[in-house]
Amino acid sequence: MEHSAGDTLKIVLLAAAVAGLLAGLGLAYVMDRPDLAATTWVIGVIPVLAALLVEILRSLARGEVGLDIVAALSMTAALLFGETLAAAVVAVMYSGGTFLESFAEGRARREMRDLLSRVPRTATRHRDGHLEDVPLDQIAPGDRLLVRQGDIVPVDGTIASVSAFLDTSALTGESLPVKLAAGAAAMSGSTNAGDAFDLVATKEARDSTYAGIVRLVEQAQSSKAPMSRLADRWSLGFLLVTVAIAFAAWWFTSDPIRAVAVLVVATPCPLILAVPVALVAGLSRAAHYGVLIKGAGPLEAMARARTLILDKTGTLTDGRPRIVSISTQIDIEADELLRLAAALDQATKHPVAQAIVAEAQQRGLTLPVPQEVRETPGEGLTGIVEGRRVIVGGHGFVVGQVDAPAVDHPALSTGSVLVAVGIDGKLAGHMVMADPLRDGTHDMLSGLRRQGVDRILLATGDRHEVAERVTAGLGLDGIRAGLTPDQKVLLVLAERKHGPVMMVGDGVNDAPALAAADIGVAMGARGAAASAEAADVVLLVDRVDRLGPGVEIAHGARRIALESVVAGIGLSVMGMVAAAFGYLTPVQGALIQEAIDVAVILNALRALRIRPAAPKQMCRGTSASCM
CATH class of the missing domain: 2.70.150.10 (Calcium-transporting ATPase, cytoplasmic transduction domain A)
Structure with a gap:
C-alpha cells in the first residue's frame, strides 16, 4: 500500500510511542531502573505531543475545536507533574487512534487515482x-x-x-x-x-x-463542504466537562495530581478509538457486499442522506439495449425470427446487433454461419441464412427492400429502437429494443425510504418521455430530463435544502454532480473512471441494488459508533469523578481508561457482523456481477 507523508508520520509516531512505553516498562520492572524508565517514557511522548500541538494550532486557525486538546492537556499535565508512565499510555492510545483513522482513508482510496484515465492522450x-x-x-x-x-x-x-x-x-x-x-x-x-x-x-x-x-468536477470538489468527524461533534462539550472537573478537583483539594488523574481518565479514547474502529469495520463489511466507501466521513454521510438523485442510463437501467418484445407479420415463430436475425447479426459489431445475438444465445438458439453478408453502415444487413435471404435493420431500410408498406409502429414514439426483419422478400416481423429498468430497483427504493431517504429524484440527459416510460410505477418524487452536467450540479445544490443529498450515476456527465453531492455513488463495474474518481462510494459490482445494503451498513456502523461513544464517555465521566475524589492515581486512571477502551472497541467491532437485508435481485447464469 502506498503511504502519503502524513500517513508515514503517523506510523512513525505510533512506533515511537509504543517503543517508548515498552522500553520504559522493561527498564522499570525488569532492570529496576525507574529513573531511566521515566526518561524513556518522556522520549516516547515528546514526538507525539509535538505533532499533536502542531495539529491543534492548525485546527484553531481553521476555527475548529477538537478532542485533540484533551489528549494534549492530559499528556502535558502528566509530564509536568512527573506522571510519565501515564503520559506514555495516553501517547500510545492517541497515536494508535489517529493511525487507525488514517488507515481507513488510505485503504479505501488507493485504487481511485486517475481522473483523466478516459481522456485520450x-x-x-x-x-x-x-x-x-x-x-x-x-x-x-x-x-x-x-x-x-x-x-x-x-x-x-x-x-x-x-x-x-x-x-x-x-x-x-x-x-x-x-x-x-x-x-x-x-x-x-x-x-x-x-x-x-x-x-x-x-x-x-x-x-x-x-x-x-x-473542470466542473474539479470546481465541485473544491467547493464541497468538508465532512466533519463524528467524534469532533462531541468534542467541545466533552472538553468543557473535563476541564471543569479537573479544575474543581485541583481548586478544592489543592492537589494537582488529582487534576492530572482526571485528565488522564478523560483522554477521549472511546471517541478517538471506538469511532474509527466501528467505521472501519463498516467499511470492510460494505466492501464484502461490493460497496467501496472511501473513508469514515463518506460512510457517516451515507447514513444521514435524506435526498437521493439517480441517473437513468447505466444506473436505474442496465445501459445496454435488450429485446423487450418480438412481433411477427408472417407464419413464423418468434424464436425462429430471432434465430435467423441473430445468425445474420453475427457478422457485425453494431451494439444493437450484438444485443440480438446475446438474446438468442441466452435462449439457447443455435446460430448458423451467414453467407453473402452485405452491410449498409447505419442501416442494416442482408445475407443468406440456411438458404433463406434475410434482411435485418431499421424499419425504413427493410421495408425499402421487401414488398411491404411502411408501418407507424408505436415503439417509434416511446424512445425504443425498432428493428425490422425481412425473410425471402417479405416483412417477417419486428423486434423492439429498449434499455429496461434493472431488476430489484423498486424493492431497493422502498428499502431506502425505510432507511430515512425522504425524496427520490431522477436526473438524466435523456428525453423526458423516455425517462417517464422507464420509471413508471417507481413512485419517484420528480423527474428532471434533458439535463447537462452543470444542470445536474445545480439540481444537487438546490436539493440540499431538504437535507444531505446522495447522487448515484455512472457516466462522465455524472461526475460533476457526484463531486458536488454530500455523498456521490458511482457504478464502478462498467462506469466511467471520472465518475468513480469523483464519487465517495463506488459500487464494485454492476448492480444498483447493492446501494440498499450499503446504506443499511452505514446506518448500522454509525449507530454502533454512537453507542460506543455514549457508553465510553459515560464510563469516563464516572472515572473522572472517582479521580477527582482521590480514588484513582494517574496510572490507575490510565489503566482504567485502557479497560474502557477495550470494552468500547469490542462493542465497535460488532459492525463486522452487520447483516443487511439481501437484495432480491437474483443472479442469472454465471454472471460475474453476482456475489
Missing part, C-alpha cells in the same frame, strides 16, 4: 495524404482526424464522413448509439460504436466537452 490526424499520431494539445480547429471503431472522440468536431455511430451514454445518458450524418456535431468523450469515420475539429482539446466536464 493522442489523436490520429490526416496530414499531406498520410496519418500521424499527435498529442491532443497540437490539434487545432480545422484539422481532419480519423476516429477508429472503439476510439473515444478526442475533441469536439463535425462528422466529415457519410455517417457515424456514436455511443454518447457516458455524456448524455442516451443508452442506444446515435447515428450522425455528415456535418453533424460530435462531442468529445463519446465512443465510436460503428465504423471508422473522419472528424473535422471545431475546438481545441482544452475547450471541448469532456475537458469542460473535468
Whole structure:
C-alpha cells in the first residue's frame, strides 16, 4: 500500500510511542531502573505531543475545536507533574487512534487515482495524404482526424464522413448509439460504436466537452463542504466537562495530581478509538457486499442522506439495449425470427446487433454461419441464412427492400429502437429494443425510504418521455430530463435544502454532480473512471441494488459508533469523578481508561457482523456481477 507523508508520520509516531512505553516498562520492572524508565517514557511522548500541538494550532486557525486538546492537556499535565508512565499510555492510545483513522482513508482510496484515465492522450490526424499520431494539445480547429471503431472522440468536431455511430451514454445518458450524418456535431468523450469515420475539429482539446466536464468536477470538489468527524461533534462539550472537573478537583483539594488523574481518565479514547474502529469495520463489511466507501466521513454521510438523485442510463437501467418484445407479420415463430436475425447479426459489431445475438444465445438458439453478408453502415444487413435471404435493420431500410408498406409502429414514439426483419422478400416481423429498468430497483427504493431517504429524484440527459416510460410505477418524487452536467450540479445544490443529498450515476456527465453531492455513488463495474474518481462510494459490482445494503451498513456502523461513544464517555465521566475524589492515581486512571477502551472497541467491532437485508435481485447464469 502506498503511504502519503502524513500517513508515514503517523506510523512513525505510533512506533515511537509504543517503543517508548515498552522500553520504559522493561527498564522499570525488569532492570529496576525507574529513573531511566521515566526518561524513556518522556522520549516516547515528546514526538507525539509535538505533532499533536502542531495539529491543534492548525485546527484553531481553521476555527475548529477538537478532542485533540484533551489528549494534549492530559499528556502535558502528566509530564509536568512527573506522571510519565501515564503520559506514555495516553501517547500510545492517541497515536494508535489517529493511525487507525488514517488507515481507513488510505485503504479505501488507493485504487481511485486517475481522473483523466478516459481522456485520450493522442489523436490520429490526416496530414499531406498520410496519418500521424499527435498529442491532443497540437490539434487545432480545422484539422481532419480519423476516429477508429472503439476510439473515444478526442475533441469536439463535425462528422466529415457519410455517417457515424456514436455511443454518447457516458455524456448524455442516451443508452442506444446515435447515428450522425455528415456535418453533424460530435462531442468529445463519446465512443465510436460503428465504423471508422473522419472528424473535422471545431475546438481545441482544452475547450471541448469532456475537458469542460473535468473542470466542473474539479470546481465541485473544491467547493464541497468538508465532512466533519463524528467524534469532533462531541468534542467541545466533552472538553468543557473535563476541564471543569479537573479544575474543581485541583481548586478544592489543592492537589494537582488529582487534576492530572482526571485528565488522564478523560483522554477521549472511546471517541478517538471506538469511532474509527466501528467505521472501519463498516467499511470492510460494505466492501464484502461490493460497496467501496472511501473513508469514515463518506460512510457517516451515507447514513444521514435524506435526498437521493439517480441517473437513468447505466444506473436505474442496465445501459445496454435488450429485446423487450418480438412481433411477427408472417407464419413464423418468434424464436425462429430471432434465430435467423441473430445468425445474420453475427457478422457485425453494431451494439444493437450484438444485443440480438446475446438474446438468442441466452435462449439457447443455435446460430448458423451467414453467407453473402452485405452491410449498409447505419442501416442494416442482408445475407443468406440456411438458404433463406434475410434482411435485418431499421424499419425504413427493410421495408425499402421487401414488398411491404411502411408501418407507424408505436415503439417509434416511446424512445425504443425498432428493428425490422425481412425473410425471402417479405416483412417477417419486428423486434423492439429498449434499455429496461434493472431488476430489484423498486424493492431497493422502498428499502431506502425505510432507511430515512425522504425524496427520490431522477436526473438524466435523456428525453423526458423516455425517462417517464422507464420509471413508471417507481413512485419517484420528480423527474428532471434533458439535463447537462452543470444542470445536474445545480439540481444537487438546490436539493440540499431538504437535507444531505446522495447522487448515484455512472457516466462522465455524472461526475460533476457526484463531486458536488454530500455523498456521490458511482457504478464502478462498467462506469466511467471520472465518475468513480469523483464519487465517495463506488459500487464494485454492476448492480444498483447493492446501494440498499450499503446504506443499511452505514446506518448500522454509525449507530454502533454512537453507542460506543455514549457508553465510553459515560464510563469516563464516572472515572473522572472517582479521580477527582482521590480514588484513582494517574496510572490507575490510565489503566482504567485502557479497560474502557477495550470494552468500547469490542462493542465497535460488532459492525463486522452487520447483516443487511439481501437484495432480491437474483443472479442469472454465471454472471460475474453476482456475489
